[in-house]
Amino acid sequence: MTTLHDIVASAPSIAERLRTADRRIRAVTGALAAPLVSFHRHLVSIRRRHVAERELLALSDRTLKDIGLHRSEIPWIATAPGKQWRGPYY
Numbered sequence: 001m002t003t004l005h006d007i008v009a010s011a012p013s014i015a016e017r018l019r020t021a022d023r024r025i026r027a028v029t030g031a032l033a034a035p036l037v038s039f040h041r042h043l044v045s046i047r048r049r050h051v052a053e054r055e056l057l058a059l060s061d062r063t064l065k066d067i068g069l070h071r072s073e074i075p076w077i078a079t080a081p082g083k084q085w086r087g088p089y090y
Contacts, residue, residue: 052078 056064056074064070069077 049078 053074056069056078057071061071
């Protein structure tokens with residue numbers, strides 16, 4: 001028969017085993033998830049580029065001229081990373 005003293009005495013070792021298992025699980029899932037997160041970001045980047053190209057191509061030649069763009073520049077503009085907005089007074 002197990003006494004309360006035996007249960008309390010084994011509790012730290014059980015807690016330590018759970019912490020170790022949790023660290024191992026986090027390490028494995030992190031190693032598996034990193035490439036998936038990178039691939040997802042790549043897909044999101046491609047989608048944003050295509051959306052930007054489509055929207056710019058939908059503009060008229062006159063509108064493009066007003067904003068200082070030529071149709072041949074649209075793929076380059078859509079691929080270029082945007083400037084980070086730092087607030088109105090930066």
